[in-house]
Amino acid sequence: MLDYCLIERSIKSVMARVGTEKLRKQELIEAAIRSIENNGFQGTTILTISREASMSAGIISHYFGSKQGLILATIRHLLEQLKQGLLQQIAACEQPLTPELRLQMIVNTNLSCFQQSTSVTRTWLCFWAQALHDPELARLQRVNSKRLQRNLLYSYKQVIPDRAQALIAANMTAAMIDGLWLRSSLSENSENEFKQAEFLCKQFITAQCQMWK
Amino acid sequence: MLDYCLIERSIKSVMARVGTEKLRKQELIEAAIRSIENNGFQGTTILTISREASMSAGIISHYFGSKQGLILATIRHLLEQLKQGLLQQIAACEQPLTPELRLQMIVNTNLSCFQQSTSVTRTWLCFWAQALHDPELARLQRVNSKRLQRNLLYSYKQVIPDRAQALIAANMTAAMIDGLWLRSSLSENSENEFKQAEFLCKQFITAQCQMWK
């Protein structure tokens, strides 16, 4: 008759009280990503997320106002991760940072590091489709899209004297990154495809850089 | 005994019905595309579609069995349109068809002709996101994805002697087309972006071809 699971949860909740709201939110965001991976974006409900987080259904509204609030927070989390990903790589780099090396790192971040987990990939694509009809998501998407372009352009300008040509190279590279990512995500054998994608992208960058040496 | 007049009428009515059915299906498919444009994939319900088509809700099940049936028919329609787009361009071409010209036409089809309507663009992106969680949609998506690659490869092989290099060029171009399409679709000023995209893509192709002349 006794629901020990509930007791356990109580203990947890007591401890959580000691911990922070931040921790809870983080757990929920991670649970949301896992749920999208397992059940798809459409199949993800408040229940699947809260179960994944071993919390109650009401907690989501409690912390994020609504399901949409959690989704937005999740997206912001992913965007932030993507941003930090590049910074960390640069920080961890032991060689002198040439423009070309930095460009390769951008590819790394976008194709290798960040996208290697299916769950993130799925969430990402769903988020893009959703952005078409959700102004807030659209805004976030554009910020991210422009950051990629800006990041590429910054390095290309150091290699390509002609500003217009640098812009073209940046745009091409951004498109290739997104296109390869999209095609890899949707492919049957996506793990393999991502490796191929990285190779193609880096080769393209190398070709661009050598053209202007 | 036999009322041939009545039989004749039946035949007529059968033919009329076939015409009506095709027409109705076509109207519903277009309504579905418009609804997805306006309300998004998730926001598209049997009601939004039937209202868009000025028909009753029941008609969708009547003609397509289910909502999913209409969705599948819609994507098949778009895929077919895309396929025919290239064939028509080639047929309408008055100059001798060089490999490079054919490559440009592929770009035209995928970026200019086909994608110029926002509704189609949006529907397309929604379908891709959906394909992650729907095996049937995924299959259709893959067929289309591979067709683009095959089409590109076919022409590149006539320009680039090295088969491996031709494959790389094809894959790069496919990625660039998809990436540019994706970025343009999601951009604020998508019409302009599509023009830019076409330019970038064609330039990339030209560069690839000249490299091997």
Next chain:
Amino acid sequence: MLDYCLIERSIKSVMARVGTEKLRKQELIEAAIRSIENNGFQGTTILTISREASMSAGIISHYFGSKQGLILATIRHLLEQLKQGLLQQIAACEQPLTPELRLQMIVNTNLSCFQQSTSVTRTWLCFWAQALHDPELARLQRVNSKRLQRNLLYSYKQVIPDRAQALIAANMTAAMIDGLWLRSSLSENSENEFKQAEFLCKQFITAQCQMWK
């Protein structure tokens, strides 16, 4: 493109015009019974019936006003069949008709002849359940129920001098017929059960009659 099936139907319809409305109605009633057998009472729709009769869906409303109208006509048809069943047996009887023989014939009619087809059995039970909430069906059911009792009583009175005792015997027999029919219908191996039921019922009648000889 030509729907030959439709033409065939036309020919049929021409012939039907020559025939009578009665024929059509009869065909529809039989189709209704077959549909109930195959699809259950709940699973029987205007479409299943009209398909079973190779006619259009609209024809049912046309001839019977509504689906309910066809159901009622079907019940009336079955009741009439049951009534005629006994008369035919008596007419076909070559031995002198003793009261006991007549009682056995009533059992025959109710358990053997009439009920041997699953389709009729199913329709019958559904009709009884439905009668609880449908005054018109209830009326028909009661007419039938009382006829069985009256029929039994008529013969028992010739065997049992005491009128009260004859009534008791009639009521018991009626109950046993209905009970055995019900239990047989619902049993897994209903064909076998119906044979058993007939045996039990006849033995009961024999016992009743011998008690008063």
Next chain:
Amino acid sequence: MLDYCLIERSIKSVMARVGTEKLRKQELIEAAIRSIENNGFQGTTILTISREASMSAGIISHYFGSKQGLILATIRHLLEQLKQGLLQQIAACEQPLTPELRLQMIVNTNLSCFQQSTSVTRTWLCFWAQALHDPELARLQRVNSKRLQRNLLYSYKQVIPDRAQALIAANMTAAMIDGLWLRSSLSENSENEFKQAEFLCKQFITAQCQMWK
């Protein structure tokens, strides 16, 4: 660190919930019976039941998974009631329990005690009709049908030495109980009929028993 007070509250709430759940389920089952009485099986929808229970429509899926789940629970409840009815009567019996007395009690349970409420009677008949098209209901019906026969046979064997004859008596009695129940349920003046039915049934049993004394 541990807030034992909170844990204690949880335990309490768990116990309360278990109580609430049982109560709610019970209320819904009773509402279902009432709805079937008033609206028939076909006329009974999730809405009629939830309205009858003064609850929301969603609550049924919440507690029973689906409408079918509630229906099954309802019939299981009725079957259990029927089973307990006999046990209680036997337990409450102050005289020595002769086989004949036990047989009378079986009649009492099936005709008097259990069936005296119209709602139950109607529900019961609807279930039987439904059982024809629903394997799960059919299984439950058969279990019940066989239990009645087994119960009767158990007592008859103590009175009738010949096993075959005991089986015949049991089957006849079972049929008579079901038949009388069915006829009484469907009759206009069903209360009176049930009393009559009880009398007839008991007389039949007495007659059977005396035959072998």
Next chain:
DNA sequence: TATGAATGAGCCTTCATTCAT
């Protein structure tokens, strides 16, 4: 603070009925 029981709006689907032909 955190729960989860309860709600009810909205979804897709089925199907009896209507009506132009």
Next chain:
DNA sequence: TATGAATGAAGGCTCATTCAT
């Protein structure tokens, strides 16, 4: 007379949200 295309009301179910505890 007979068709079957079209309707739209009603069904069961899902699920985000609310709220008493």
